[in-house]
Amino acid sequence: xxxxxxxxxxxxxxxxxxxxxxxxxxxxxxxxxxxxxxxxxxxxxxxxxxxxxxxxxxxxxxxxxxxxxxxxxxxxxxxxxxxxxxxxxxxxxxxxxxxxxxxxxxxxxxxxxxxxxxxxxxxxxxxxxxxxxxxx
Amino acid sequence: xxxxxxxxxxxxxxxxxxxxxxxxxxxxxxxxxxxxxxxxxxxxxxxxxxxxxxxxxxxxxxxxxxxxxxxxxxxxxxxxxxxxxxxxxxxxxxxxxxxxxxxxxxxxxxxxxxxxxxxxxxxxxxxxxxxxxxxxxxxxxxxxxxxxxxxxxxxxxxxxxxxxxxxxxxxxxxxxxxxxxxxxxxxxxxxxxxxxxxxxxxxxxxxxxxxxxxxxxxxxxxxxxxxxxxxxxxxxxxxxxxxxxxxxxxxxxxxxxxxxxxxxxxxxxxxxxxxxxxxxxxxxxxxxxxxxxxxxxxxxxxxxxxxxxxxxxxxxxxxxxxxxxxxxxxxxxxxxxxxxxxxxxxxxxxxxxxxxxxxxxxxxxxxxxxxxxxxxxxxxxxxxxxxxxxxxxxxxxxxxxxxxxxxxxxxxxxxxxxxxxxxxxxxxxxxxxxxxxxxxxxxxxxxxxxxxxxxxxxxxxxxxxxxxxxxxxxxxxxxxxxxxxxxxxxxxxxxxxxxxxxxxxxxxxxxxxxxxxxxxxxxxxxxxxxxxxxxxxxxxxxxxxxxxxxxxxxxxxxxxxxxxxxxxxxxxxxxxxxxxxxxxxxxxxxxxxxxxxxxxxxxxxxxxxxxxxxxxxxxxxxxxxxxxxxxxxxxxxxxxxxxxxxxxxxxxxxxxxxxxxxxxxxxxxxxxxxxxxxxxxxxxxxxxxxxxxxxxxxxxxxxxxxxxxxxxxxxxxxxxxxxxxxxxxxxxxxxxxxxxxxxxxxxxxxxxxxxxxxxxxxxxxxxxxxxx
Numbered sequence: 001x002x003x004x005x006x007x008x009x010x011x012x013x014x015x016x017x018x019x020x021x022x023x024x025x026x027x028x029x030x031x032x033x034x035x036x037x038x039x040x041x042x043x044x045x046x047x048x049x050x051x052x053x054x055x056x057x058x059x060x061x062x063x064x065x066x067x068x069x070x071x072x073x074x075x076x077x078x079x080x081x082x083x084x085x086x087x088x089x090x091x092x093x094x095x096x097x098x099x100x101x102x103x104x105x106x107x108x109x110x111x112x113x114x115x116x117x118x119x120x121x122x123x124x125x126x127x128x129x130x131x132x133x134x135x136x
Numbered sequence: 137x138x139x140x141x142x143x144x145x146x147x148x149x150x151x152x153x154x155x156x157x158x159x160x161x162x163x164x165x166x167x168x169x170x171x172x173x174x175x176x177x178x179x180x181x182x183x184x185x186x187x188x189x190x191x192x193x194x195x196x197x198x199x200x201x202x203x204x205x206x207x208x209x210x211x212x213x214x215x216x217x218x219x220x221x222x223x224x225x226x227x228x229x230x231x232x233x234x235x236x237x238x239x240x241x242x243x244x245x246x247x248x249x250x251x252x253x254x255x256x257x258x259x260x261x262x263x264x265x266x267x268x269x270x271x272x273x274x275x276x277x278x279x280x281x282x283x284x285x286x287x288x289x290x291x292x293x294x295x296x297x298x299x300x301x302x303x304x305x306x307x308x309x310x311x312x313x314x315x316x317x318x319x320x321x322x323x324x325x326x327x328x329x330x331x332x333x334x335x336x337x338x339x340x341x342x343x344x345x346x347x348x349x350x351x352x353x354x355x356x357x358x359x360x361x362x363x364x365x366x367x368x369x370x371x372x373x374x375x376x377x378x379x380x381x382x383x384x385x386x387x388x389x390x391x392x393x394x395x396x397x398x399x400x401x402x403x404x405x406x407x408x409x410x411x412x413x414x415x416x417x418x419x420x421x422x423x424x425x426x427x428x429x430x431x432x433x434x435x436x437x438x439x440x441x442x443x444x445x446x447x448x449x450x451x452x453x454x455x456x457x458x459x460x461x462x463x464x465x466x467x468x469x470x471x472x473x474x475x476x477x478x479x480x481x482x483x484x485x486x487x488x489x490x491x492x493x494x495x496x497x498x499x500x501x502x503x504x505x506x507x508x509x510x511x512x513x514x515x516x517x518x519x520x521x522x523x524x525x526x527x528x529x530x531x532x533x534x535x536x537x538x539x540x541x542x543x544x545x546x547x548x549x550x551x552x553x554x555x556x557x558x559x560x561x562x563x564x565x566x567x568x569x570x571x572x573x574x575x576x577x578x579x580x581x582x583x584x585x586x587x588x589x590x591x592x593x594x595x596x597x598x599x600x601x602x603x604x605x606x607x608x609x610x611x612x613x614x615x616x617x618x619x620x621x622x623x624x625x626x627x628x629x630x631x632x633x634x635x636x637x638x639x640x641x642x643x644x645x646x647x648x649x650x651x652x653x654x655x656x657x658x659x660x661x662x663x664x665x666x667x668x669x670x671x672x673x674x675x676x677x678x679x680x681x682x683x684x685x686x687x688x689x690x691x692x693x694x695x696x697x698x699x700x701x702x703x704x705x706x707x708x709x710x711x712x713x714x715x716x717x718x719x720x721x722x723x724x725x726x727x728x729x730x731x732x733x734x735x736x737x738x739x740x741x742x743x744x745x746x747x748x749x750x751x752x753x754x755x756x757x758x759x760x761x762x763x764x765x766x767x768x769x770x771x772x773x774x775x776x777x778x779x780x781x782x783x784x785x786x787x788x789x790x791x792x793x794x795x796x797x798x799x800x801x802x803x804x805x806x807x808x809x810x811x812x813x814x815x816x817x818x819x820x821x822x823x824x825x826x827x828x829x830x831x832x833x834x835x836x837x838x839x840x841x842x843x844x845x846x847x848x849x850x851x852x853x854x855x856x857x858x859x860x861x862x863x864x865x866x867x868x869x870x871x872x873x874x875x876x877x878x879x880x881x882x883x884x885x886x887x888x889x890x891x892x893x894x895x896x897x898x899x900x901x902x903x904x905x906x907x908x
Binding site for chain 2 (some may be wrong): 007024029031033035037040043047067071073083092096109111112115116117124125126130131134136
């Protein structure tokens with residue numbers, strides 16, 4: 001019961017959904033959003049893919065094994081706490097800097113890296129469960 | 137800085153050692169021994185300083201706010217241990233390179249080994265009690281890995297677990313004891329403790345702290361009644377037994393007692409406990425050593441006995457006894473390490489360690505025979521060997537004690553040492569050749585180098601270096617029991633004549649036992665049957681009891697039925713929250729009356745109605761949909777009250793939940809009523825109670841001004857300190873980032889757990905998901 005309409009729409013939608021999840025992740029620090037909800041959106045996007053195609057196709061489209069994403073996410077989150085220690089500050093102190101020009105540049109900091117870790121863990125956990133269940 | 141590097145270098149090598157061993161399996165032992173040899177040279181450079189009465193100290197702040205530092209001290213005592221650890225370590229690494237060659241986990245062995253060596257160095261060099269505790273626990277963990285190295289054998293796994301449980305339990309009491317000691321001494325540095333000794337001995341917490349610390353030391357050093365794990369740990373590969381369970385790790389407890397002697401020692405409680413436990417261990421170990429047939433177990437029980445001797449000497453606490461303990465410690469490390477390695481070589485070349493099956497190996501293995509003979513002469517305490525000095529000072533120290541009991545116990549123990557030395561060094565090598573599983577050949581260089589070096593050191597220390605070793609040991613003894621001025625005035629070379637007489641008795645008796653060993657062993661092993669009811673049985677009973685209790689509480693709390701899980705979770709939340717609410721001042725109605733807008737009321741009604749529909753639904757689809765509506769309703773309330781982040785997440789979670797339920801939909805059993813009316817009534821009551829209590833809690837919370845300042849605090853600092861305008865996100869990733877770290881870890885573990893449950897196909901099970 002594969003639907004051509006659903007498959008075509010999915011291919012268009014998944015790009016938008018993934019872009020939207022990145023948007024949520026990046027704006028999270030100043031406006032509603034963040035790594036957690038961003039990761040859930042990625043999860044939803046790939047679930048849509050599972051319904052339109054099948055699990056094997058969704059696994060291929062994801063490129064990464066979901067459990068690898070969990071481990072990577074935890075590593076990224078933990079790593080984000082280390083620069084502060086190297087700088088002689090307590091573990092996990094946020095360090096901030098500006099990319100580009102001083103007034104018009106992008107504000108970046110270690111808590112954003114931490115949020116990326118959260119994002120990856122949520123994607124990994126959600127899809128690890130969904131893929132396993134859908135393979136039943 | 138160099139001391140820290142010396143300790144940490146072992147950990148660094150543990151990381152790369154497997155790689156080296158895989159690349160160069162033949163040369164691995166020799167190449168990897170370079171680090172311990174270098175460290176040996178490095179520690180030798182401290183000797184002039186220590187001989188000059190100096191102490192080297194170095195500290196790096198770790199958690200300075202709690203007084204925890206990575207501080208290390210080199211004095212006579214720690215230098216003695218450090219030299220033994222890296223010196224014997226180097227020989228054992230070379231030995232293991234030959235002994236384990238071809239083993240399928242050959243490369244991994246070296247990672248475990250250096251992990252242990254570095255931790256052991258940490259224990260004896262650490263000055264901070266917390267640092268000492270951390271290294272101490274790491275020796276337990278690496279020892280667990282090494283004992284269980286032959287993990288295919290169940291006996292090896294059991295022995296590893298037993299050693300871990302016993303020593304880790306002691307580790308926990310040690311932590312408590314050290315913290316009490318820190319409380320009394322006003323700091324966590326060991327070097328600062330001795331100055332407070334007077335105050336500490338009079339303190340009310342002295343006895344509890346002493347008991348806890350001694351429990352840690354006794355378990356680690358296999359003192360009676362915790363001695364049973366050590367012989368079982370002989371499941372480890374022989375180089376491990378030689379290194380951990382004879383020369384180094386088991387002496388960690390002795391080290392700790394020696395280190396704390398200036399602080400805690402000298403009281404009646406200290407003396408009584410050490411002499412009682414040490415004396416009992418000494419005799420029990422000696423007795424059981426003669427009941428064994430496996431050469432390694434013979435040595436293991438005599439090691440237990442030696443550890444008892446050391447504890448006993450520390451308990452006596454006179455200067456002669458302390459110096460005797462140091463001399464005996466060095467002697468034991470040298471000859472026992474050598475004898476274990478010899479046993480391993482025999483095992484390696486003949487395929488057996490059973491003393492009844494061995495004989496006449498001296499022609500096939502002349503070098504090993506020589507090494508065994510050297511070590512055995514030292515163990516038997518023959519003149520010109522260092523072991524002679526170790527034993528004479530031991531006898532001299534017990535003779536200095538009022539009463540004859542210690543002397544009698546010492547002679548009995550000494551007799552058994554002579555007998556064990558004779559059994560290990562003569563029975564396998566002399567007499568008629570016997571058929572062994574493998575045809576014996578001389579062991580390769582790597583296997584005889586270690587025992588020969590150690591045996592030669594026994595002779596060299598005794599013959600040539602006696603005076604310099606003696607003055608070095610005097611420095612070590614001074615670190616344990618400090619005389620007010622000057623050095624200890626001990627003459628190792630002119631022991632009391634009575635001691636020589638006692639030696640003569642033990643030589644004669646020991647030789648007689650070796651002569652009639654099969655008969656003696658038979659008699660002893662029949663009597664040793666009684667030990668079935670000993671501490672080892674208590675350990676087994678404890679484990680059985682623990683497992684039984686775990687099974688019982690699992691049956692009650694984790695029945696496998698989701699309904700009961702929910703009932704227990706909801707019931708616990710309601711009960712605990714209700715209790716906290718009652719104790720914390722009871723229900724407070726909200727002040728003022730906030731008006732409820734029409735649309736807010738409508739959402740509330742929607743949630744209520746769908747909750748009732750979900751509970752009364754007759755099809756699963758209806759129930760899922762109704763639950764989804766409840767979730768979306770809650771999300772709407774978040775929006776109405778200005779929490780867009782929560783709302784967004786709630787929407788996503790609700791959507792994903794419905795999708796997940798649909799995925800497993802076809803695997804679920806027929807939707808049916810499984811509960812009785814009474815059961816449903818109970819569930820209703822539990823839900824209503826939980827709902828009411830949470831409602832009361834929320835109303836009470838909002839009636840209090842307590843949360844005003846908190847909101848203001850975060851609102852104010854979110855941008856200035858967290859560099860973000862979204863307070864929720866800044867709290868999550870910055871202010872309470874550590875909490876989030878914990879939460880995503882839990883999430884990750886849960887994800888892997890669910891994956892495992894779904895993929896696991898237990899035999900006879902109906903497959904994942906079907907019954908959930």
